Amino acid sequence: MDEGERASAVMSRRERLRIETSREIEAIALRQMAAGGPGAISLRGIAREMGMTARAIYSYFPTRDDLVTALISGIATSLGEALESATGAVPDNDPGGKLLAWGQALRQWALTHPESFRLFYGHPVPGYQPPEDGPVDRTARRVCHELTRLVAAAWPQAQHLQPADTSWSDLHPDYVAKVQADLPDVPPAAAALALRVWGRMHGLVALEIDGHIHPVAGNPDALHRAEMLDLVRSLGLA
Amino acid sequence: MDEGERASAVMSRRERLRIETSREIEAIALRQMAAGGPGAISLRGIAREMGMTARAIYSYFPTRDDLVTALISGIATSLGEALESATGAVPDNDPGGKLLAWGQALRQWALTHPESFRLFYGHPVPGYQPPEDGPVDRTARRVCHELTRLVAAAWPQAQHLQPADTSWSDLHPDYVAKVQADLPDVPPAAAALALRVWGRMHGLVALEIDGHIHPVAGNPDALHRAEMLDLVRSLGLA
DNA sequence: GTCATTACTACACACCGTGTCCACAGGAGA
DNA sequence: TCTCCTGTGGACACGGTGTGTAGTAATGAC
Numbered sequence: 001m002d003e004g005e006r007a008s009a010v011m012s013r014r015e016r017l018r019i020e021t022s023r024e025i026e027a028i029a030l031r032q033m034a035a036g037g038p039g040a041i042s043l044r045g046i047a048r049e050m051g052m053t054a055r056a057i058y059s060y061f062p063t064r065d066d067l068v069t070a071l072i073s074g075i076a077t078s079l080g081e082a083l084e085s086a087t088g089a090v091p092d093n094d095p096g097g098k099l100l101a102w103g104q105a106l107r108q109w110a111l112t113h114p115e116s117f118r119l120f121y122g123h124p125v126p127g128y129q130p131p132e133d134g135p136v137d138r139t140a141r142r143v144c145h146e147l148t149r150l151v152a153a154a155w156p157q158a159q160h161l162q163p164a165d166t167s168w169s170d171l172h173p174d175y176v177a178k179v180q181a182d183l184p185d186v187p188p189a190a191a192a193l194a195l196r197v198w199g200r201m202h203g204l205v206a207l208e209i210d211g212h213i214h215p216v217a218g219n220p221d222a223l224h225r226a227e228m229l230d231l232v233r234s235l236g237l238a
Numbered sequence: 239m240d241e242g243e244r245a246s247a248v249m250s251r252r253e254r255l256r257i258e259t260s261r262e263i264e265a266i267a268l269r270q271m272a273a274g275g276p277g278a279i280s281l282r283g284i285a286r287e288m289g290m291t292a293r294a295i296y297s298y299f300p301t302r303d304d305l306v307t308a309l310i311s312g313i314a315t316s317l318g319e320a321l322e323s324a325t326g327a328v329p330d331n332d333p334g335g336k337l338l339a340w341g342q343a344l345r346q347w348a349l350t351h352p353e354s355f356r357l358f359y360g361h362p363v364p365g366y367q368p369p370e371d372g373p374v375d376r377t378a379r380r381v382c383h384e385l386t387r388l389v390a391a392a393w394p395q396a397q398h399l400q401p402a403d404t405s406w407s408d409l410h411p412d413y414v415a416k417v418q419a420d421l422p423d424v425p426p427a428a429a430a431l432a433l434r435v436w437g438r439m440h441g442l443v444a445l446e447i448d449g450h451i452h453p454v455a456g457n458p459d460a461l462h463r464a465e466m467l468d469l470v471r472s473l474g475l476a
Numbered sequence: 477g478t479c480a481t482t483a484c485t486a487c488a489c490a491c492c493g494t495g496t497c498c499a500c501a502g503g504a505g506a
Numbered sequence: 507t508c509t510c511c512t513g514t515g516g517a518c519a520c521g522g523t524g525t526g527t528a529g530t531a532a533t534g535a536c
Binding site: 250281282283293301 | 521522523524525526532533534
Binding site for chain 3: 252256
């Protein structure tokens with residue numbers, strides 16, 4: 001089997017069709033979610049739209065939650081790629097620019113996929129949470145870690161922003177381990193500051209995505225830009 | 239007792255019972271929501287819990303959305319009261335303290351009623367949004383307005399935080415009208431700064447409520463406190 | 477005390493969703 | 507060729523919303 005597969009094609013026709021159908025299901029689910037929130041995802045609705053029997057969908061995703069989990073996985077990589085490509089486009093000797101690009105990319109991605117943003121950062125499904133250490137956790141940690149690196153670059157100028165008595169015990173052991181492994185010179189206060197920066201970047205975007213900025217700000221773009229510039233400057237990276 | 243009732247009764251016994259039942263329905267709905275999210279609210283479930291027929295509930299709330307709307311109304315006043323009482327406890331000559339109290343109260347309220355926080359700041363029901371200019375809008379605007387007053391107090395020292403070219407056109411006309419009516423001396427840049435402060439206060443709390451802080455920070459309390467202290471200090475109110 | 481109103485019950489119904497079972501057709505792969 | 511996989515078509519149990527209709531009991535006004 002292994003031989004035949006490897007010789008003729010990487011995947012058999014069946015496998016390809018199956019994956020294609022899976023992608024189509026996920027795409028429709030994303031559309032449904034964009035139209036009516038996570039609760040609007042319906043296996044039967046997808047089946048109708050695809051001209052299939054509802055029963056057939058269950059051979060792809062045994063449960064609605066499985067579909068949602070798969071969706072979140074794709075969303076997580078999408079967000080991760082957006083952030084990485086945005087920061088990657090800025091030279092390494094410009095941490096302030098990287099941080100700015102990060103903030104802009106986060107908002108842009110959120111505005112483009114608002115429901116994905118909600119699904120990723122909010123509660124995905126009424127009552128159900130994704131498995132421990134799933135793609136959400138991993139992306140979130142990767143995001144945290146990258147932000148920590150960026151903030152660490154500003155640490156010499158930004159020390160005064162975080163209480164000096166911040167200790168590793170104020171952080172989660174897993175996070176501590178990752179930081180200490182990859183950035184041995186970073187003190188706990190810098191890591192804590194990174195988390196605060198994360199929160200600061202999240203705030204305005206979350207408000208905007210949930211429709212709370214629109215009724216007060218006519219120009220959310222400028223508002224967000226001002227906040228990011230202030231953030232970068234406060235870190236001494238202007 | 240007829241006498242006593244009639245003498246002091248603004249409401250008849252029937253009216254009182256009806257209101258009491260309404261309250262009980264809402265209380266159970268809040269419990270259901272706290273247990274399983276907004277989607278877990280079920281009129282039939284409430285009826286079961288109350289020992290009533292499902293049919294009877296519909297004479298109180300014609301639709302599930304009506305119940306949710308009523309819930310949001312109560313949530314909005316609860317949040318408003320929490321914030322107002324917190325800032326009210328700090329003397330007027332201490333705007334920094336008021337801002338700090340505001341931030342702490344917001345987080346405390348959110349931690350106490352996480353589902354209420356989500357319902358108020360997130361999308362309440364899959365696909366449905368509350369009526370325009372409902373209690374949510376009104377409370378949100380009142381909150382915005384109060385924050386604007388607090389930030390306005392810091393404006394002399396905080397001017398450099400917001401681009402000088404911020405104009406009224408960067409804000410929503412309704413918000414502009416309210417600010418200009420109540421705080422005639424406040425420039426548009428100060429109002430925009432207030433919105434940014436709002437976003438900054440929202441960020442960490444939203445992340446924490448949605449469970450994203452817990453896996454990285456062992457001491458969210460200290461993290462939030464540091465952020466609030468930094469915020470107040472950056473506004474020159476330390 | 478009489479009598480209408482009101483609150484609620486008990487039973488229908490139509491319609492939607494999830495998740496599961498079945499027998500059976502038809503194409504893909506060995 | 508023959509088997510396995512994918513999908514069909516129909517049924518099912520169970521849950522939800524929202525709407526009917528008939529009847530009972532208490533309330534409140536006269």
